Amino acid sequence: MIVAIAFTIAVVVSCLYVALYGGRTGRWGGGILLSTWPMSWALSKLMPSYGKAIPVLFLVDLMVFIGLLVIALLSTRRWPIWCAAFQLNTVAAHLAIMLSPVVLGQAYYAMISIWGVPMLFVMVVGTLLDRRAELRRA
Template sequence: MLPFALYIAFLAAACGFAFLYGDRDHRLVAAACVGGTLATALVLNPVDQRYGGIEYGVLAVDLFILIIFCVIALRSDRFWPLWVAGLQLTTSFAHAMKAMNADLLPYAYGAAARFWVYPILLILIIGTWRGWQRRLRAEKNTQQARAA
């Protein structure tokens, strides 16, 4: 996996962009990503025990974030939140994978549990960009209609 500092930089860039230029859905997903990262950091096992068994704290955080993403997706009029919820579901399956196979290597379990946050953040960036551009076009059309 990528170094933690690189992840934090990507998280800050994606969520900062969403907070500055996004609408309600973008900001809620960004807040959930930041909150989930902070909560995960608090509940992770010590480094020497990390991902050796099921990370129950991380599982709880992942399921809570999944619920948040599903609620956002069900209330949104856009498609991108469905992708975010689906990828978070895939993240949650990493815990089920460890539960079914206790011999799963800690590195594989950890990678499966952490990988999908990168595409989630990328989708947040793309969704925010497209929403921002859509709002700019609508404002421009409104101004042109008023001027005519």
């Protein structure tokens, strides 16, 4: 429970920072994560079993990957490429789990959620570095 609260705070703070200082790229990237993270969490809690939740969560994470990939392709920033790559790892974890006959619930959750932490770090540090570069140019 404490980990979930800490991660929620990290998501909100990171996405707000990126939205405020990351320009259009930050607003779109932060908006995608800020809107889909609660949806994924709610879906995982509302589904009666992990087996039923996996396809739905896979679709959500696939849509997040597509959104981040589009942002990476349209942006001049570098951090969206890293975020799309981390999200691709999450999508790959979903596929591996769907192909595996036996997966424990906690292992499934760990495999799909582990990539969120480095993604938040890359978003914030990337935005910070972009902001420094813009201030030097000005």
